[in-house]
Amino acid sequence: MLTLSGAKSAAASSARGQGSLINWLPVAVIVLALSGCMPATTPMTAADPADPAAKVARAGYRSTIAPYTGLRPATPAPWSERNGAAAPQAKQDQ
Template sequence: MTTLFEARPAAVQSARSRHVGFHWPVLATIAIALSGCMPATTAPLAQADPADPAAPVKRVGYRSTIAPYSSLRPATPAPWRERNDSVTPQKQDR
């Protein structure tokens, strides 16, 4: 039984020494840690400070959402009987 406890760590150590590779989790952790040290923006990409009252801003324009609307309601409605008679099918005499 003790030989099993001694053989297993020896096999693991042997496999580790054969596989000396790149450790992606370690690299990712280092990259994330170093990205916190980077500035938020660089000078060419930075824009005017929004808290600065002297900062230039674009002019605000107003466009009405109902500007092209015009009422299509007639001033006085036509008599309904005449209007109904004008659109009903005519009787055909045989």
């Protein structure tokens, strides 16, 4: 059935004068769909994952909040001192 429909579409496209891209499009789609079903072909050079005596790298721990230091509860400074430190200094007359 698939061959018959492919032959019909090939005959129809050649009768219309369309390019060969349309003829190869279904083949390309099928090849791409089946390529996902292929097993990985890389050889296994490492130790067997099922071997409990296999050497593995150590698992390390790095805290995501290591540089954090809590600032609460903090005693507030008097507002007049903080305001005076932030205000521009008065110019002296020369």
